[in-house]
Structures are given as structure tokens and as C-alpha cells.
Amino acid sequence: MFEPPVQRLIDEFARLPGIGTKSAQRLAFHLLNAEEADASRLSEAITDMRTSVHLCARCFNVTADDECAICQDLRRDTTIVCVVERVQDIPVIERTQAFRGRYHVLGGAISPIAGIGPEQLRMKELQTRIETENIVEIIAATNPNLEGDTTAMYLARSLKPLGVTVTRLASGLPVGGDIDYADEITVGRALVGRTEL
Amino acid sequence: MFEPPVQRLIDEFARLPGIGTKSAQRLAFHLLNAEEADASRLSEAITDMRTSVHLCARCFNVTADDECAICQDLRRDTTIVCVVERVQDIPVIERTQAFRGRYHVLGGAISPIAGIGPEQLRMKELQTRIETENIVEIIAATNPNLEGDTTAMYLARSLKPLGVTVTRLASGLPVGGDIDYADEITVGRALVGRTEL
Numbered sequence: 001m002f003e004p005p006v007q008r009l010i011d012e013f014a015r016l017p018g019i020g021t022k023s024a025q026r027l028a029f030h031l032l033n034a035e036e037a038d039a040s041r042l043s044e045a046i047t048d049m050r051t052s053v054h055l056c057a058r059c060f061n062v063t064a065d066d067e068c069a070i071c072q073d074l075r076r077d078t079t080i081v082c083v084v085e086r087v088q089d090i091p092v093i094e095r096t097q098a099f100r101g102r103y104h105v106l107g108g109a110i111s112p113i114a115g116i117g118p119e120q121l122r123m124k125e126l127q128t129r130i131e132t133e134n135i136v137e138i139i140a141a142t143n144p145n146l147e148g149d150t151t152a153m154y155l156a157r158s159l160k161p162l163g164v165t166v167t168r169l170a171s172g173l174p175v176g177g178d179i180d181y182a183d184e185i186t187v188g189r190a191l192v193g194r195t196e197l
Numbered sequence: 198m199f200e201p202p203v204q205r206l207i208d209e210f211a212r213l214p215g216i217g218t219k220s221a222q223r224l225a226f227h228l229l230n231a232e233e234a235d236a237s238r239l240s241e242a243i244t245d246m247r248t249s250v251h252l253c254a255r256c257f258n259v260t261a262d263d264e265c266a267i268c269q270d271l272r273r274d275t276t277i278v279c280v281v282e283r284v285q286d287i288p289v290i291e292r293t294q295a296f297r298g299r300y301h302v303l304g305g306a307i308s309p310i311a312g313i314g315p316e317q318l319r320m321k322e323l324q325t326r327i328e329t330e331n332i333v334e335i336i337a338a339t340n341p342n343l344e345g346d347t348t349a350m351y352l353a354r355s356l357k358p359l360g361v362t363v364t365r366l367a368s369g370l371p372v373g374g375d376i377d378y379a380d381e382i383t384v385g386r387a388l389v390g391r392t393e394l
Binding site for chain 2: 002003004005006008009011012013015016017018019022023025026027028029030031032036038039040041042043044045046047048049050052053062063064086087088091180181
């Protein structure tokens with residue numbers, strides 16, 4: 001219905017999560033009417049992020065270097081690792097200032113329904129870290145829902161034989177929720193009250 | 198909090214209408230985890246639209262040519278012009294198949310609160326068209342809200358002295374609404390029942 005270049009942009013926006021056809025139209029026409037600089041900044045920011053950013057070789061956080069700023073920080077406790085599902089969960093934990101260890105990003109949670117088992121996550125990489133780094137505690141900071149709980153149980157079962165303590169964020173997080181929507185105080189309390197599995 | 202290239206993309210997404218910080222984060226991380234082809238297609242679609250598309254010299258619809266497909270269509274009635282606020286309103290009217298004339302895109306509606314008067318809209322261009330083309334009727338298809346009604350009244354007052362009939366889309370459109378959310382039947386009825394101002 002629209003000129004092909006406009007329709008193509010609408011289609012691309014509509015492929016993004018949470019963007020319907022109507023929102024995609026609004027976004028496309030907004031960019032059509034926006035200053036040239038605004039439109040090109042967005043386009044460049046996408047390309048730039050994809051070319052300049054990749055995953056930390058150690059913890060799979062996002063970084064422009066080989067290792068992320070947290071892994072490179074010599075003041076951090078390297079014996080304790082907080083395991084999160086996704087990169088965007090790290091800033092949530094960081095903002096609490098209740099954790100001074102390192103991270104490990106699994107890349108998701110175990111979900112038989114979605115066909116995601118331990119092999120689809122970065123479990124092997126975590127085991128290798130435990131074998132080669134001097135780690136004594138793993139905090140399972142997976143989401144407080146079915147998939148996150150399953151993943152935490154799996155972490156406990158598979159990692160305790162390697163001689164590490166596996167803990168879970170305390171309840172206090174709303175059940176069925178999403179960790180990256182929680183406020184700092186809730187996440188902070190959950191960190192302090194973490195329980196051994 | 199995030200790596201600068203990621204944060205920049207989040208900021209750019211958050212500048213778009215209807216996208217908050219949280220949605221912007223989701224979009225950025227979606228693109229970070231997406232296939233390289235998906236991310237570059239969106240980036241290219243933005244650039245491509247901005248370079249290949251501009252406004253029709255006659256009616257200010259979006260086009261890749263000098264004039265849009267509707268203005269170039271010899272089968273259309275050139276004596277009747279449907280005046281809309283925005284480019285995205287044209288497909289809504291077209292889908293009704295109840296209108297076979299041409300269009301004129303004002304680029305908005307009169308809104309004293311937003312500081313938009315007739316000078317900020319393409320009123321002069323419309324007057325020039327009436328003086329040089331053989332137009333006998335102007336349909337004011339502005340939104341059925343305060344700004345759209347004001348604009349329709351202004352069109353009637355300023356264009357009737359030029360010898361054209363000025364009509365308004367019939368009521369039937371939900372008052373206070375937005376024309377590009379209306380369904381075809383409602384817009385079709387409103388076209389058929391249009392009233393002279």
C-alpha cells in the first residue's frame with residue numbers, strides 16, 4: 001500500500017518484539033518526517049553496535065574488548081560468580097552495589113517447551129571456568145519463574161560435585177516475574193538473603 | 198550502564214514515539230542477539246527509505262518519483278481533491294475505494310497550543326493548486342478532533358472564495374479519534390455522507 005522503501009521499513013520494524021503493524025507505521029513515518037541526522041543516527045547506531053560490540057570471552061557480557069570491564073576489574077572478587085540468564089540482567093545486579101564478584105551469562109534458561117536444554121546454554125563454559133578459575137560460590141540469579149527455577153536446580157545439581165557452593169537469590173523477587181523489571185532494593189535484599197540449594 | 202555502542206542504540210530507540218527506556222533496551226538487545234542479516238536489514242531499510250523516497254511535488258504524498266502514483270494515474274478525477282493531515286491517512290481513504298480523485302497532504306492540523314498555524318501547513322500550495330488545476334471540490338478529510346475540525350473550518354473559509362466547494366467527511370468517524378485507526382466501512386460511509394461547510 002505504501003511506497004516499497006517505506007513498506008520495507010514498516011515490515012522491518014514490525015519484526016521487532018512488541019512492535020505491531022500500527023506502531024511500525026508510526027515509527028517509519030516518524031523517521032520519514034524526522035531530521036536527516038536523527039534517522040541516520042539510528043541507522044548508524046544499529047550498524048555500529050553490531051560491528052563494535054561482541055561478547056566477553058570469559059563471562060559473555062557485552063563488551064568492545066576481549067574481556068568486559070567487570071572481568072578486567074582487579075578489585076572484584078574472582079571467587080564468586082553470579083549466573084544470569086541474559087546480558088541485560090547484569091546492570092540490575094550491579095545497581096544494587098550488593099555484589100562485587102564476576103558474572104556468567106547463560107544466554108537463557110532451561111525450557112523443555114521451547115526446546116532449550118543445558119546444551120543450548122553456556123553450561124560447559126561455566127564448568128570450565130569452575131575448573132580453571134578459583135571459584136568457590138555460584139549465585140544462581142536466574143529469573144524467579146519456572147524456567148529460572150529449573151535452571152537454578154540444574155546448576156546446583158551439576159556444579160556442586162565440582163566443589164563449589166551454589167546459592168539462589170532469596171525470595172523477595174515477585175514470582176512469575178522478570179528479573180530485569182525488579183527494583184534495586186528488592187534485588188539487593190534478594191542478594192543478601194540468598195539461600196544454599 | 199551498558200557498553201557505549203549499546204547504550205547509544207538504546208538512546209536512539211528511546212527517542213522514537215511510543216518507545217520507553219525499557220522497550221528500547223529490549224529492542225537493542227534483540228538486535229544484538231539477532232542474526233547479522235536481520236540487524237543490517239533494519240539499518241539499511243532506514244537509510245534506503247531516507248535516500249530513495251521524498252514527497253510528491255504536487256500533493257506531498259510519499260513517492261520515489263517526481264509525482265506520486267496517484268497524481269500520475271490518468272484515470273483519476275483531477276477535479277476533486279481530498280485534503281488529509283498526513284501521508285499515512287491516504288491508504289486509509291484508498292482502501293475504501295470510495296474516492297477516485299487526488300490528494301493533498303497538509304502535513305498536520307491547525308493547533309494553537311502546539312504553535313501550528315496555517316503558515317506551518319501546506320495551505321499556500323493548496324491554494325496554488327486550486328488556481329492552476331481545474332479543481333471543483335475539496336474534501337476536508339482531517340481528523341475528527343478539535344484540531345482537524347478547526348483545520349476543516351479554515352479550509353472552508355479560505356478556499357470557498359476561490360470558487361471551489363469545500364466538503365467535510367460525514368460524522369460516523371468516532372469523535373476525538375484518529376483517522377488512520379478507522380476501519381474501511383466507517384471511512385467509506387463518511388465519504389459518501391460528506392456535508393458541505
